[in-house]
Amino acid sequence: MAEFPEELRFAKTHEWARLESDGSVTIGISDYAQEALGDVVYVELPETNTSLKAEGEAGVIESVKAASDYYSPISGTVIETNSELEDNPEIVNDAPYDTGWLFRLKPGNSAELNSLMNTGEYRQLCEEDDH
Numbered sequence: 001m002a003e004f005p006e007e008l009r010f011a012k013t014h015e016w017a018r019l020e021s022d023g024s025v026t027i028g029i030s031d032y033a034q035e036a037l038g039d040v041v042y043v044e045l046p047e048t049n050t051s052l053k054a055e056g057e058a059g060v061i062e063s064v065k066a067a068s069d070y071y072s073p074i075s076g077t078v079i080e081t082n083s084e085l086e087d088n089p090e091i092v093n094d095a096p097y098d099t100g101w102l103f104r105l106k107p108g109n110s111a112e113l114n115s116l117m118n119t120g121e122y123r124q125l126c127e128e129d130d131h
Contacts, residue, residue, distance in 0.1 A: 002032040005097050009113050010122035011073035017113060028101040029070055032126045037063040040092045045081040046103055054112055074112040076105035
């Protein structure tokens with residue numbers, strides 16, 4: 001059963017966003033998404049200082065089943081990537097909301113976070129996808 005942490009905001013494309021105390025936003029894929037992908041074997045991360053648009057492609061996650069694009073839920077500039085995933089991509093499966101995060105952004109417009117789904121809305125989307 002997938003986890004849905006209350007403090008996160010979610011995109012329809014199954015990425016999560018967490019506003020950090022320094023104003024940056026951490027991005028990852030949801031527990032639901034990593035379960036659907038299966039065992040992750042490779043993660044392509046965006047380059048630092050790259051500008052991403054909301055809903056724009058940020059990279060690719062490859063699993064034993066398929067390769068899937070992932071997207072930035074909000075616009076901003078990449079300030080950090082999770083380099084740990086280069087050698088250990090399976091962390092996305094083990095801890096998608098913790099050590100398995102993908103990248104951090106300096107948001108272009110932090111109000112965009114408000115347009116993302118809250119946990120209850122996202123949980124409902126996932127339940128509908130399962131039917």
